[in-house]
Amino acid sequence: MKFENTGLENLRIDFGRLNYICKSHKLVLAGQWDYERVTFDRKFDLKEGTYYLRVFGYAVEGDVGSSDATIQLMTPILGKYYYPHGVEYGEDENFPSSLVETCEKLLADLKNEVEQFTF
Structure with a gap:
């Protein structure tokens, strides 16, 4: 399931800052x-099964391995x-609708934090 139009798509942020923000959201x-x-993955173990929320990004500048990169975010799934x-x-x-709602809230919170540090 794609989470279209979250506002995360195409945001650019420093990799170190993104890593810190993502960790704070598990x-x-x-x-x-x-x-x-x-x-970045978040695992959800529910009675209906195991689910993963995934937030993708790619380096538009720099190198992820050296932790010196600018990451452009993509559509979460x-x-x-x-x-x-x-x-x-x-x-x-x-x-499950409760899982979808949880993910939508998490992504909205993530967007609000990431936006403060985008370029």
């Missing part, structure tokens, strides 16, 4: 990065985890 970078791209295949994001997935 969005984890872990190993989901390379020198040009980043993915929500997916459901299926063992052993991985996370599915398709239109056919059914997401």
